[in-house]
Amino acid sequence: MSKIPPPTVPEKDPDRFLRCQDALHIEFQDLVERAVQAGWKPEEVLVSLIELADNQALMMEANAEVEAALNILKRRGFRF
DSSP: OOOOOOOOSOTTOTTHHHHHHHHHHHHHHHHHHHHHHTTOOHHHHHHHHHHHHHHHHHHHHHHHHHHHHHHHHHHTTOOO
């Protein structure tokens, strides 16, 4: 497994997402290839990766919402 290169541009750079895609491309291709070699159809692999990415994004959003709600409660004096 190769090392994913770190960002080389600041967070506000308009090309940052493109640079991230470039950084992940080789690992992504390798993951797809390994799954296909294991017997999965390429379409199954790609749809599964899309679903996994979507679920991860939803989880991150839900966690951020819970964290924000907890911070509000903490500011109001609630103790956990």
